[in-house]
Amino acid sequence: MGSTEEKYRVILVDDEPIILRSLKAAIPWDDLHLEIAGEARNGEQALQLVRDTEPHMIISDIRMPGKDGISLMKEVLAENSQRLFIFISGYGEFEYAREALREGAFDYLLKPIDHDELIGMIMRAKKHLSKQQENDKLLHSVQVLSLLARERLFAEFIEGNQSPLQHMRWLENSELEQGYFMAVVQLDHYVKLNEQWSIDEKRLWLFAIRNIVSEWSLNQGGLTAFPFHSGEWVVLFPDKLSDRKISLGNDLIGRIKANTKLSCSTGFSQNMIGIDQLNEAYQNAAQALYQRFYSGQEGVYVFSESAATAIASEAKYPKQLEESLLECVRKLDRQQMLDLFDEMKGDLENQALTKEQAERIIVELTIVLYRQFEGMNLMLEWSLEGLLQEINSLPTLSEMIAVLKDCFGQWMLQSKENYSRGDVQAVIAKATSYITHNYHKDLSIEEVCDLAELSISHFCLLFKQETGYTFLEYLTQCRIEKAKFILQNTNVKVYQVAPLVGYQDPRYFSQVFKKLTGKTPSEYREEAG
Missing domain, CATH: 1.10.10.60 (Homeodomain-like)
Incomplete structure (x- = not known):
């Protein structure tokens, strides 16, 4: 079978002859079952070479005299959108690299070239080309659901909206009838990241993570992977992998952190059967992720019935605690106030409230205490809106309580110092x-x-x-x-x-x-x- 496999054609483009020689000599092209169809020293030569040799893959310097790499790619992809570009760029050219990814490049590599990293990149590109060809062959088969339609179908069922899509049930894949479980992957600190990123940066980061999750899912035997909410991805696995939930979750978290330096957490559902249980599977995984709020660290969380029943149906506002905290502020009793915050943290943990329920209580107490400080003309470094935004951006109970202790504790110390x-x-x-x-x-x-x-x-x-x-x-x-x-x-x-x-x-x-x-x-x- 291996001898009949079609070789993918590659062209190399760089204005530095030494780099072209290095690429030809250091990469085991024959072992990778690839052939170099030609090389070019600038964008104009490369464009003509692409038209003459019809390569599958172009490895090009991003900046060259005359027509640069991005201009070359735009013209090539306009003629054939399935060709893959891998760009080589210098450290000062990150903006070019980001633009290249936005315009459709497969990946990019920073100079000096790490040949092992480039080989890994080429292997991924080759796998992508193989999958692309396989998809082309099956394009007209009704057994294959287009990615967007399939994701839309699954997303609608996860949301619990089944009736609008009854006419699409013929698209349903029998893989879900064999039993499956769901993993929900959430970026930690997403609210803060979303504030920091520009629109382009957000698109780039989420696109990168989607690629990581999709490729990883494919390698692990997953059924499908797709983004659900912003900063959140859904992965479906066959139930035969259910005894590997913890190791799967840890592996994915490690993979995302290694490639993006971003931390995330994963929640797993129970085993389910049929597309109609997608909504319940999502609720399972989301409830499992509630534990992230109390654990204070990234991790893998698996749904259990006992944990689910512990979630309170209605949160009770701690009126007595509010009165005690207000009394501490009036007396400027800092230590008692800090102790009460710790007591509040323990009470919220014992009630096992959802993040939303606990946060609502914390926000109400924060507003009441802030107004008390304000009414006493005490020094406040943060605006109320700023303090509430900070609380909202934090993913864990420990971090929320720490902010309250720090802010109110510091304000109290300053007030005492101001009045010697x-x-x-x-x-x-x-x-x-x-x-x-x-x-x-x-x-x-x-x-x-x-x-x-x-x-x-x-x-x-x-x-x-x-x-x-x-x-x-x-x-x-x-x-x-x-x-x-x-x-x-x-x-x-x-x-x-x-x-x-x-x-x-x-x-x-x-x-x-x-x-x-x-x-x-x-x-x-x-x-x-």
């Missing part, structure tokens, strides 16, 4: 002096807080710490002391004393006076006299 002992004493002394000179007016706490440039809650906390009294207790004490002085040293009538010390109602003044001194104003004057 001397500063606090000076601010409260200013407030007590103001009360002493204005006790006879209709004095409000808002007025004093404005003077002190503090929120009401923060002022109350500091005032009580310094004086031992609440604002109202201190004001009342000050007014009664002034009343006692007037009663002892003047002949002002008792009912006239009340407005002199800030009380418009003489009866109420008498009640307050007796509560603090044990005597009515009249009794106090008689005993003092």
Whole structure:
């Protein structure tokens, strides 16, 4: 069989003769069952050579005098889109390489040329050509479903939309009737990556990962592989491979990381039968991936009934925890606040909520705490929107809690530093002096807080710490002391004393006076006299 196999034709294009000689000598073309159909020193020569020899594969320098590699490729592919281009580029030409991939290049290699890497690339290209030829032969067979239609069919069933595609059931492949399981591959930190990538970079990265997943799936005996949601891919395997789920997942994660430096996690479903169970298989795999939120690291997760039943149907908002955290902020009790965050993490883990449920609770608590800090005029380095976006971008519970502890903990430390002992004493002394000179007016706490440039809650906390009294207790004490002085040293009538010390109602003044001194104003004057 091997002797009758058609040799694929290759042409080499480079303006440096030494590179052409190196490529011809270092690559075992005969062993790869390839033949060099010709070589060219520039793009114009190469274009004529392509038309003369009709090669299957072109290995070309990306930058050459005159017509460069990308211009050459555009003209060649316009005439025959099935020819494969592998480009060689320098380190400073990455933008050219990216453009080449966008325009349809099979792959590219950086100088200096690693011949082993090039051989691997050529072997992949050869395999691609073989598959391409096989597909061409079967193109008109109704047994072969086009990739896009097949993916669309599977995607619709995964989404649970079966009725719109009943007329396509003839396309259904019997492979799913023999039993299968699903792997869902998700990029970790995808929200952050999506913000960082340009549109072209995103397209390039997702295209690269799709190629890796598809090629790997084919080599592992997978049934099909295709992108589902952005940053997520679905792979279907025959159920005979079900005892290899962990090793398959680890192998794929390692392959993606080695080729792209990006981390991902994989969730596996139970074994299923028939296309109608694609939706359930996806739900299985997605539920398995919930564990990624709690584990705090990339990994392989397999669906189990016990884990599924542990997922709460409805998340209960921790109102008591909210009150405790708010109290910590009011008291600037940093350590207790950090301990409560750890307690919250444990509670969420024990409830085994979905990422969405847990995140909703975290977001609500964050908003409440942020508003409390804001209301106390404490220094906030992040906007509320920025903080919520950061939480949303994190893939694990541990990272979310860590951000809350770091942000709120730092803000609390800064608040304490901003109010040293001397500063606090000076601010409260200013407030007590103001009360002493204005006790006879209709004095409000808002007025004093404005003077002190503090929120009401923060002022109350500091005032009580310094004086031992609440604002109202201190004001009342000050007014009664002034009343006692007037009663002892003047002949002002008792009912006239009340407005002199800030009380418009003489009866109420008498009640307050007796509560603090044990005597009515009249009794106090008689005993003092």
